[in-house]
Amino acid sequence: MSALRWHFDNSYARLPEALFSRQRPTPVRAPRLVIFNHALADTLGLEAGTAADGLAPLFAGNMVPDGAMPIAQAYAGHQFGHFTVLGDGRAIALGEHIAPDGRRFDIQLKGSGPTPYSRRGDGRAALGPMLREYVISEAMHALGIATTRSLAVVATGEPVYREETQPGAVLTRVAASHLRVGTFQFAAAHRDIESLRALVTHAIDRHYPACRDTDAPALALLRAVVDRQASLVVDWMRVGFVHGVMNTDNMTISGETIDYGPCAFIDAYDPTTVFSSIDQGGRYAFGRQPRIAQWNLARFAETLLPLIHEDPDKAVERAEPALRAFQDLYEARWLAMMRRKLGLLGEDAGDAALAADLLAGMQAQGADYTNTFRALSRGDLPVEGLRPWHDRWQARRAQGAGAIEASRDLMRQANPVYIPRNHQVEAALDAAVAGGDLQPLHRLLDVLALPYVERAGLAAYTEPNPAEPGAYQTFCGT
Ligand code: AMP
Numbered sequence: 119m120s121a122l123r124w125h126f127d128n129s130y131a132r133l134p135e136a137l138f139s140r141q142r143p144t145p146v147r148a149p150r151l152v153i154f155n156h157a158l159a160d161t162l163g164l165e166a167g168t169a170a171d172g173l174a175p176l177f178a179g180n181m182v183p184d185g186a187m188p189i190a191q192a193y194a195g196h197q198f199g200h201f202t203v204l205g206d207g208r209a210i211a212l213g214e215h216i217a218p219d220g221r222r223f224d225i226q227l228k229g230s231g232p233t234p235y236s237r238r239g240d241g242r243a244a245l246g247p248m249l250r251e252y253v254i255s256e257a258m259h260a261l262g263i264a265t266t267r268s269l270a271v272v273a274t275g276e277p278v279y280r281e282e283t284q285p286g287a288v289l290t291r292v293a294a295s296h297l298r299v300g301t302f303q304f305a306a307a308h309r310d311i312e313s314l315r316a317l318v319t320h321a322i323d324r325h326y327p328a329c330r331d332t333d334a335p336a337l338a339l340l341r342a343v344v345d346r347q348a349s350l351v352v353d354w355m356r357v358g359f360v361h362g363v364m365n366t367d368n369m370t371i372s373g374e375t376i377d378y379g380p381c382a383f384i385d386a387y388d389p390t391t392v393f394s395s396i397d398q399g400g401r402y403a404f405g406r407q408p409r410i411a412q413w414n415l416a417r418f419a420e421t422l423l424p425l426i427h428e429d430p431d432k433a434v435e436r437a438e439p440a441l442r443a444f445q446d447l448y449e450a451r452w453l454a455m456m457r458r459k460l461g462l463l464g465e466d467a468g469d470a471a472l473a474a475d476l477l478a479g480m481q482a483q484g485a486d487y488t489n490t491f492r493a494l495s496r497g498d499l500p501v502e503g504l505r506p507w508h509d510r511w512q513a514r515r516a517q518g519a520g521a522i523e524a525s526r527d528l529m530r531q532a533n534p535v536y537i538p539r540n541h542q543v544e545a546a547l548d549a550a551v552a553g554g555d556l557q558p559l560h561r562l563l564d565v566l567a568l569p570y571v572e573r574a575g576l577a578a579y580t581e582p583n584p585a586e587p588g589a590y591q592t593f594c595g596t
C-alpha cells in the first residue's frame with residue numbers, strides 16, 4: 119500500500135524472547151498527518167512522494183508495512199534512583215529500516231496503544247508533547263548532537279485523558295537503536311545470562327563493531343559506551359541542554375540522546391537549573407548531568423560483570439577503571455569544548471580557570487548562557503560586570519598572528535545563536551495544538567535547522583524567556 123521504500127530487518131526480534139513481546143499497534147479512529155520530516159525521509163531513502171493522506175494511516179500504526187515485525191521491548195531501569203521493571207508501555211518498534219547507505223535505524227511508533235508493559239497506562243500520547251519531542255530532537259540534531267530523530271507526527275482523532283483532555287498523537291521515532299542501560303538491567307535482574315550475552319553481541323554488532331575482535335568484548339563495550347556518553351554529556355553542557363529525566367531506561371547504549379520528556383534549555387546560566395515538575399530534589403539538574411551519567415554507567419557496568427569475568431572480584435577489578443575513565447574523559451573533553459566556546463587556540467595552563475571564572479561571573483550576573491557566548495563570538499562585552507574577565511580573555515586570545523579570525527571561526531561553530539527557547543517552543547505548540555495553526559511551528563523549525571548561522575529578522579528567537587527565571591516548568595507528557 120504505502121509507496122515508501124521500507125527495507126525492514128528485525129534483528130532485535132531474533133534475540134531471546136524474554137527481551138520483547140510481539141505487539142501490533144492499536145489502530146486509531148481518524149489519523150491525520152500533522153508534520154512529516156522530508157529531510158529525514160530523504161536520509162532514510164524512503165522517497166516520500168506519497169500524499170499526506172497516504173502516510174497518515176502508516177504513521178498512526180493503522181497499517182503495518184511489509185517486512186516489519188512490530189514488538190514492544192522489555193527493559194528495567196532506575197527511576198530517580200529506584201529500580202523498576204518497565205518496558206515499552208506506549209511504544210512499538212516496527213523493525214529496523216536499512217537505509218540505502220547501509221545504516222540501520224529503528225523505526226518506532228510512540229503513543230501507538232497498549233502493550234504488555236503498559237501497567238496502568240493507556241499506551242497513548244498527547245499531540246503537544248509529541249510535537250515538542252519533534253522540535254527538540256530535530257533542534258539537537260541540527261546542533262550536531264547525537265540524538266534520536268523524529269520522522270512524523272500523526273494526530274489520532276482520539277482524545278487522551280491526562281489532567282485535562284488532549285488530542286492524541288503518534289510520533290515516529292528514528293533511532294540508531296533503542297538499546298538502553300535498562301535493557302541490560304532487565305536481563306541482569308532476571309539473571310538471564312543468555313540474554314545478556316545476546317545483548318552484548320547485538321550492541322557490539324550495531325554500534326561498536328571494533329569491540330568484536332577484543333578478547334573481552336563485554337569490557338570493551340563498557341569502555342565504548344563510557345566514551346560515547348562522556349562526549350554526549352559534554353555536548354549537552356555546551357548548548358545548555360537539561361535532559362530532565364536521566365533514568366537508566368532513558369540512557370542509550372548508542373550514545374544518542376533519547377526520551378524528550380521534561381527536557382529544556384537553560385536561559386540564564388545556573389548549574390542548579392531544573393525544569394521538570396517531578397524533579398523536586400534536583401537530581402537531574404543541569405550541572406549534575408555528568409555525575410548522573412557516570413552513576414548510570416555504573417549500573418550498566420554491574421549488568422556486565424558476569425560477562426567480564428567469571429570471578430566476581432576479578433570482574434569488578436576490570437570494570438572499575440573502565441568506569442572511572444569517565445571522569446577524565448569528561449573533564450578533558452569539557453575543557454576542549456570550553457576552549458572552542460571561548461575561541462582559545464592551543465592550550466594554556468590557565469584555560470580551565472578562565473572558563474570557570476566566566477561561568478561563575480555569568481551565574482552572579484544572571485547572564486544568558488547562549489547569548490553571552492554569542493556576544494563573545496562577536497568580540498562584544500556581554501555585560502558590564504564581566505569587563506575584568508573580558509580583558510583577561512582578550513589577552514589570552516590575542517596570542518599569535520591571525521589568531522583572532524581563527525578564534526572567531528572556532529567560536530561560531532561551537533556557540534549556537536538559536537536554541538529552542540522555552541517560550542518560543544510553547545507558543546509554537548500552543549498555536550499548533552489549540553489553534554490548529556502550524557505556521558509558527560514550521561517557522562521555529564526553520565530557525566532551529568541552522569542554529570549557528572545568524573540571520574536578519576530572527577532576533578525574537580534569541581530573546582531569553584521573559585518569564586521569571588525558574589518559573590518555567592516542564593511535565594513528562596505522559
Ligand atoms: P518515560 O518517563 O517516558 O521514560 O516512561 C517511563 C515508562 O512509563 C516507560 O516504560 C513508558 O513506556 C511508560 N509509559 C509512559 N507513559 C505511558 C502511557 N501513557 N501508557 C503506558 N505506559 C507509559
Ligand code: MG
Pocket residue numbers: 367368377
Ligand atoms: Mg523512557
